[in-house]
Every structure is written in C-alpha cells, then in structure tokens.
Amino acid sequence: MKENQQPKTLADLVPGQSGIVDAVGGEAALHRHLLDMGITPGVKVLLNKTAPMGDPVEIHLRGYSLTLRLDDAAKITLRQEKGE
Amino acid sequence: MGYTFALAGNQNSGKTTLFNQLTGANQHVGNWPGVTVEQKTGTMLHHHHGKQTHIGLPWHVKKSQTEGKPVPDKYSDVTIVDLPGIYSLSPYSMEEIVSRNYIVKEKPDVVINIVDATNLERNLYLTLQLLQLGCPVVVALNMMDEVRGRGDSIDLAGLEAGLGTPVVAICARKGEGIDQLVSRAMEAAQKKLVPQKLDICDGAAHKALHAIVHLVEESAVAHGMTPRYAATKLFEGDDVISQELNLSAETLHIIEEILASMEKEIGMERVAVMADTRYRFIEKLLSTCYHRVAPEGDTLTDRIDRVMTHPLLSIPVFLLMMLLVFYITFGPIGTFIADGFSALVDGGIELIAGALERAQVADWVQDLVVNGVLTGVGSVLSFLPVIVLLFLLLSILEDSGYMARAAFLMDKPLRKLGLNGRSFIPMMMGFGCTVPAVMSARSMNNTRDRRFTIMLTPFMSCGAKVPIYALFTAAFFPEHKVLVMTALYLGGILVAILAGLVLKKTVFHGDAAPFIMEMPTYRLPTPANVLRQMWDKAKDFLQRAFTVIFLATIAVWVLRSFNFRFEMTDNIAESILGKLAGFIAPIFAPAGFGNVEAATAVITGVMAKESVVSTLAVLAGVDMESAAMLTAMKAVFPTTLAAVSFLSFVLLYCPCVAAVAAMRREMESGKWAILTVLGQTLLAWLIAVIIYQGGMLLGL
Numbered sequence: 001m002k003e004n005q006q007p008k009t010l011a012d013l014v015p016g017q018s019g020i021v022d023a024v025g026g027e028a029a030l031h032r033h034l035l036d037m038g039i040t041p042g043v044k045v046l047l048n049k050t051a052p053m054g055d056p057v058e059i060h061l062r063g064y065s066l067t068l069r070l071d072d073a074a075k076i077t078l079r080q081e082k083g084e
Numbered sequence: 085m086g087y088t089f090a091l092a093g094n095q096n097s098g099k100t101t102l103f104n105q106l107t108g109a110n111q112h113v114g115n116w117p118g119v120t121v122e123q124k125t126g127t128m129l130h131h132h133h134g135k136q137t138h139i140g141l142p143w144h145v146k147k148s149q150t151e152g153k154p155v156p157d158k159y160s161d162v163t164i165v166d167l168p169g170i171y172s173l174s175p176y177s178m179e180e181i182v183s184r185n186y187i188v189k190e191k192p193d194v195v196i197n198i199v200d201a202t203n204l205e206r207n208l209y210l211t212l213q214l215l216q217l218g219c220p221v222v223v224a225l226n227m228m229d230e231v232r233g234r235g236d237s238i239d240l241a242g243l244e245a246g247l248g249t250p251v252v253a254i255c256a257r258k259g260e261g262i263d264q265l266v267s268r269a270m271e272a273a274q275k276k277l278v279p280q281k282l283d284i285c286d287g288a289a290h291k292a293l294h295a296i297v298h299l300v301e302e303s304a305v306a307h308g309m310t311p312r313y314a315a316t317k318l319f320e321g322d323d324v325i326s327q328e329l330n331l332s333a334e335t336l337h338i339i340e341e342i343l344a345s346m347e348k349e350i351g352m353e354r355v356a357v358m359a360d361t362r363y364r365f366i367e368k369l370l371s372t373c374y375h376r377v378a379p380e381g382d383t384l385t386d387r388i389d390r391v392m393t394h395p396l397l398s399i400p401v402f403l404l405m406m407l408l409v410f411y412i413t414f415g416p417i418g419t420f421i422a423d424g425f426s427a428l429v430d431g432g433i434e435l436i437a438g439a440l441e442r443a444q445v446a447d448w449v450q451d452l453v454v455n456g457v458l459t460g461v462g463s464v465l466s467f468l469p470v471i472v473l474l475f476l477l478l479s480i481l482e483d484s485g486y487m488a489r490a491a492f493l494m495d496k497p498l499r500k501l502g503l504n505g506r507s508f509i510p511m512m513m514g515f516g517c518t519v520p521a522v523m524s525a526r527s528m529n530n531t532r533d534r535r536f537t538i539m540l541t542p543f544m545s546c547g548a549k550v551p552i553y554a555l556f557t558a559a560f561f562p563e564h565k566v567l568v569m570t571a572l573y574l575g576g577i578l579v580a581i582l583a584g585l586v587l588k589k590t591v592f593h594g595d596a597a598p599f600i601m602e603m604p605t606y607r608l609p610t611p612a613n614v615l616r617q618m619w620d621k622a623k624d625f626l627q628r629a630f631t632v633i634f635l636a637t638i639a640v641w642v643l644r645s646f647n648f649r650f651e652m653t654d655n656i657a658e659s660i661l662g663k664l665a666g667f668i669a670p671i672f673a674p675a676g677f678g679n680v681e682a683a684t685a686v687i688t689g690v691m692a693k694e695s696v697v698s699t700l701a702v703l704a705g706v707d708m709e710s711a712a713m714l715t716a717m718k719a720v721f722p723t724t725l726a727a728v729s730f731l732s733f734v735l736l737y738c739p740c741v742a743a744v745a746a747m748r749r750e751m752e753s754g755k756w757a758i759l760t761v762l763g764q765t766l767l768a769w770l771i772a773v774i775i776y777q778g779g780m781l782l783g784l
Contacts, residue, residue: 024356029176030598032320035359036172037600038206041352042360052395053496056505058603062205062363065603067492069499072598 006081010059011074013047020044025075038062039076087162087273089128090187092214093198094207095169096485096604098226101256102198103166104616106266113620116182121168122526128162128266162270165192171206173213175317175324179529187217188309193273194220196265198256201225201238202605204374208366209359211247215279218310220272221249224265228253235377242373248280257610281312284365289357292346293319296339303329319343320358385485385606392489402493405486406512409477413470413516414547421469429465433458448652452641460637463694464629464742467517470547472622474516478509478524479617483609488601495599501581502588504528504599507537511580514544515573518743520625522750530597535751536587539760542739542747543580545573548693552734555697559717560727576735583767628749629742636691636741656703661687675733675772676726686733692740725784729776736768 007013010021021043024034038061039045046060056069091106093099103111107126116123167186168179175181187195197214199207204225214221223243231238244251250268254261271277285293296315304314307329317325318339326336343354350357391397412418437454445453481487487509495505506528513521521541528534553572557565643661647653656662657680665683672678672686681703688695701708704716721727738744738761748757 026598029174032172032174032176032355033598033600035356036174036209037602038209038363040360040363041356043363049389049393050395051393051492051496052398053493055496055499056492056599058393058492064203064206067488067495067599067601067603069495069599072600 007078008080009074009078010045010047010076011057011070012078013045015047015049018044018046019078022077022079025077026072030072030075034068034072034076037066038064039066045076087193087270088165088190089162089194089196089269089273090165090167090192090219091196091198092167092183092187092210093169094171094200094210094602096602097169097198097200097207098256099166099169099198101610101613102196102224102226102254102262103164104613105256105259105262106164111620113624116186119178119182121178121182121529124166126164126166128164170210172210174320175322177529181324184217187214187219188313191219191308194222194269196222196224196269198224198226201227201231201253202234204238204370205363205366208247208369209362212282212284212362212365213316215247215249215282216310216313216316218278218313220277221279222265222269222272223247223249223251224256224261225251225253226256228261229255229258237375237377239373239375243369246369246373248282250277282365285361288346288349289319289361292342295342299335299338300329300331303331316358320355383605388606389489392486393492398489398493402490405481405490409474409481409512410515412477413473418470418473421473422466425469426466429462433462448645451645452638456637456641457634460633460640460692461630463692464626464633467547467629468622468626471517471520471625472618474513475520475621476614476618478513479614479621480609483607483614483617485604485606488603491601492603499599501540501584502592503537503540503584504533504597505601506599507533507540510537510541511544514541514546516547518542518544518546518739519629519746520621522743522746523621523624525750531752532592533597535753535756536584536592538747538751539587539763540580540584542743542764543576543583543736545576545735546693546739546743548740549734551694551697553731555700555713555717556727556731559714560721560724572731572735575732579736579767579771628746632742632745633692640688640691640695656684671769672733672772674777675769676723676729676776677721677733677772679720681720682730686737689734690738690741692742693734696734725776725779728779729772732775733768733772736771737765738762738768739764 007017007019010019013019021039021041023041024031024039026034043061048058048060048065050057054070056067057073058065058067059073060066091099091103103124103126106128108129110127110129112125114123114125115121165186167183170177170180170183173180173184186192195214195217197211199211211221211223225238225240225243228238238253240251240253250272252261252265252268254265256262283290293315296318297311300314300318301311304311307314309325309329314325314329318329321343331339346357347353352360392401394401433454436458437450440450440453478487481490490508491505493505494508498504498507507525509527510521510525513524518541521544522538525534525537525541528537553569557568561568640661643664644656644659645652646660647658648660648663653659661684662680665680665687668687669678669680669683672683677683681700684703685696685699688699697708700717700720701713704713704720706712706716717727721730739747744757744761747760748754751757751760
C-alpha cells in the first residue's frame, strides 16, 4: 500500500493500523456471520497481525481478537476520512 | 419436579467447565435428532455452599459415594442440556438452528446463559437473542476472577436491571458462585421468570419491528414463538422462520415493504441494522455497568502470542510442539506405558487361556476365544495407552488456546489443498490412529471440509503400520532403516497433497467455507477438564473400536479356520481365507506380489493393520520375531522391488474396519465412506503397479 493512500478495505490495513468499518459485504451466510461477530458499520477495528505466510489476519475489535482470511477481509470496506 | 436447564453460550466461554461442574459424571453423550451435532445431557449434582464437592471426574464421584455422601438430593432431578457453543441464533449454522429450535420447541424451564465476563461486549450479543425466546434466562458471568484481577468491576445490579433477567457472578474453573447460580435458576424455574421485554431498537428500526410484531403476533403464538422473536427473525430476513410461520403472501409483501422503506430511511441493509442495534444497546449498557480501571494494555495473551505467532519463530515453535507431542506419545514415555499395559493385557489373555484349558473347553472354542477374539481385542487394547496419551496432550493444547493459533498458522498451506486451518488436527492425529483422528474432525462443522479432511486422513501413516515397516526394513534394507521409514511417512503425505489437489479440482470444487475463528485468551487448562475430555474420548474410542474389532476378529477366525465345506482346518492355505486370497492374488501380479501369502496379509490387514505381520508369520510357519522370519519374507517377496511395491500398497490402501466405521459415521454417509475406501485401494494398487513396472523398466 502506498504511503498517502487510505486503506479501502480491512485487507488493506497493515499490522498496527486501524480503521472504522463502513459496510460489510459477503453473501448471506458470511455477511451475517461477520456482523454477528461484531463487525458492524462504525466499529473500530485494529489489524493486529498477519499469519507468517501472509494469510489469514488477526483483527482486534470490541475487546477480543478474531481471525479471518484476506479474501473475506476485503469484503469489509472502511470509512474514508476526509483530510488527515 | 423434573426441571430441565439448557446451557447456552459462546465458544470459549467456559461452558464445558460449567457443565462438568453441574453434572459431574452423570453425563450422556448423543446426537441432536437428525444432525451430527453432538448433544450432551446430564443430571445436576448436589453442591455444598461455596465449596466444591467433586471435580467432575467419575472416580471422584464414586469415592464420595462410598464415603456415604448421598449424591442425589433436591437438585438431582434437574436435567442439564448442553447446547452447542454458538455466537448467535442465525439460520446458517446447524448448531445455531439446533439451539434455537430446542429452546423454542422444547421450552426448557431455564436457559442458563454463560458469558465470558472479560469479553462482555461480544458475549451479550447472544444473550440479547436468548432473552427473546420466551424462556426464563439466568445469565452466569464467568471468569469474574480475571475481571477482578484486572482491577475492573461490574455493576451486577445494573446489568440485571438493564437486561431484565437475573445475573450471577461465577468462576466455573474454581467452582465459585455455582450454588448461587443454581439457586437463582431454581427460583427462575419455580416462578417462571420470563425476561422483561427489552426495547433495544430506536427510530425507524423500532417502528419497523413493531409493525412486524403486530402483523405476525397471531401466527407466532400459534407456532409457539414469542411475537418479538418471530418479528426480529423476519426483520433479519430469516427464511427458515418465515417458512415455519406459514405467512400469507400478502403479509410477506407488507413486511418486505416495511423493511425496504426502513432500509432506505436508515441507509443500511436489514441484517446490519439489527446487528448494529444489538451492539449499540450493549455498548450503552456496558458504558454504565462495566468499570474499566486501566485502559486495555498489553495482556499476557499478547505477550505469549508475540512468540507463538511471530513471523519467523512461530513455525519452528509449532513444529517443536508437534514433535514434543509425538515424542511423548511414541517415544520413551509412551512406549514405557504401552509396554507395561501390553504385558498386563497379555498376562490377562494367558490367564483366560489357562483357565479355558483347565476347564477342558472344546478345542475350537479355545481357539476362537484365545486366538480369535482375545488376540484381536488385545491388539486394540494395546493401542489404548498411546491414544489416551495423544488425547491428553491434544486436550491440553486445545484448552490452553494454542490450537486456535496452530490453525491460524496452518490455514494458508492447508487452504492450498482445499482444506482449512482446522484440518490439521485430524491430519496430525492420523499418525497415531485413524479412528480418533477421524473422530476429531467433528469439530469442523462444515460438511464439505469435514468429509474432505476425513478422506485425506488415512494417508497419514498410522501407528499400527509401524511393525510392518519395521519388519520390511529389517529384511530388505537393514542398512537404511531410518531412511526408508522416513520415505514411507513422507510418501503418505505427498500422496495426500496430490490427492488433495486433485479432489479440490473435482469432487470438492467450489468455495471452501470461510475461516472465521475467535482467538481465545490463553488460559491454564484445568486438570479436571482435560482428564474429563480424555476419559470421554477414550471411552468413545473403546466402545466403537471394540464392537467393530470384535466382530472382525470373529469373521477372520471363521474364514481362517473353516474350508468351503465348513470343516475345520489347521491349514490356512486350505481355509476360506486362503482360497479367497488365491482368488484375488492375480490382481497383485502386476504389482509384483501376486502370491497367496501377500494376498492373505492384505485381506487380514483390512481387519487390523498389525495383522499383516502376524499373518505373514503364520503362513511361513515361523515365529514373528525370529531370524527365520526375515528369510521367509525373502521367499514371499523375491525382489526388493516387490517388497517396496507391497509396502507402498499397505501404506495407502483401505484403512482398517474400525477406521472405516468411524469414517462412515463422521462423514454421515455410508456411500461416501465406501467410495473413499475404494478410491484409496485403487490408488494404492495403481501406485504399487507404477512402482513395480517402472522399477522393472529401469532394471531395478
């Protein structure tokens, strides 16, 4: 990811970086599961770390840690902040 | 009175610990009707005030019984039903459907909702859904010791008022607060304290929900659901509930209109609106009820994970852990226990054999009992220590939270094969014994992933094949024992990888289930829980393996002892087994071992892999451990190439009957199990033929 480009989805975050969820995609079962696990619009999510082989990632939200694959993380879009 | 309490909660919330605390040894494991989701029920035990009377182990309970403390008392007619560990009540997972149907249809007297107090925000999400089901709910705040340890505090009265249902602080590991939980649950059951209606929505969502409640009120009540639950599920677009309610097309149309206009007003789709509503309610409630002293800093889990999931260190640490598990199980410790146990079993068999002889029982009965049944059953028993040890170590890894990390590390490579991170546990156990390995695949709730994993598990060379390898390496490769053994193990893994890649493109093509998993906090495993799990699994293994092996050994004995005219014979070559082997032997000619001896060993190997060696020994008329055995082997397999071909076949072909039975059960299909086994045998034959013919061409 380039320095001054804002992360568009959860998959674009680098370890230690956080973002605010804007919308959650995925087909019905996945969509519901992500929301049930607390990934709702407006929630702050921190990308904790990436697995040694680059995938999956561990995120931190609502006081707990969750693992998901980059493919699924890419379905969670982040809010774009205006300015810095 | 006969009350029934249902136990519901998230995974990793300590539900199993609480279940063991409440029921002790009075547990029964079965399946939920129609699905393979495991159902545990138990009878509640008596508890002294503030003090634990037992730690949930069968032998402890027995001890207290002999001491004259009567276990049954006023609580003993309470049945506890353990619901699966779930995060929500959505219509997409079998576990969640089973749970909600049970509560709605069976109407337990109380739902005990265990929540992890250190992780309230996400845990209460399920609570809010349970409160709508129309049954009394008692919330058990577990792990309160950790909350206190952090210096945080929870306003219990505030939480109780906010949720509109009793809340009790407990620490299931230490057995604290269980009495109070039980007495609050008894009170809720007696007084039928159904939770107050909570208004968690606001604005447009509130309006929409109320409109739907009015529309479906009658048919919800007619179907035993609370109008609030039915309306919420319809709000979330739950097709299962909407079909169950049998609503008119007109009503469904109106509901759709209401929801569409609500979505437009809020600017969010319906499922997200409901999830967001619940989480906002929880955030608001916790902002007043949960007092955090210090900001969330570096926890112990974070520090441990800095090593366990470190970019460079994690893989070596993982391999080291696995190596340690194998070293303990199959190395000096495991061998010591297994040898001692074998000696005991052998002693027992001798004792029975002696007794039969003294009682002058008919010769054929002696032969059936001693050489048929007891030897077969004894071989299963001799596996028990290794399996119990393996289960023990894996339970420790599971309970500590490390298994989730291992799945996190292994997801990417396994995904390349079309599996997921969780598949590695059955794969690893496969090196011990295929039966428990296949059983452990049950933790994968996606049918596709489970069947796929089970298909590949038998390629992990199981412990019963070791004596075969040992015999062949001693006879044909005395100089390169370790090399050949390693090659066999790696060969099995390689075939699994290739088979995985092919199956992924053919039978299992399509998307793998998403891999979304909570990373639990590291916790010290409690001995009671670990031993309990070990005990349950060992019992399950024995029950299953025993029946199958028992029948299989009798079948082999009959085949071996009778000829086609049903006369008893001492000569195996004359027996049904020998004739059958003679019949199928030509099939193995292209693989270089088309003789009766090898074919007989292949047949008995289907009953149990360790029989391969003993069959070869019996046919050659020599002692298994003698030097003559090595010479005899060279007669059966004239060339080294034929021996290698036979070894490859044995490594890959049909697993033993006990494993096939386990596969049939966990795959939930006899057809799948049979196709898998036939496929494996065909593949093994092909590879053996390729090795033999290829080797011949190369002039080996």
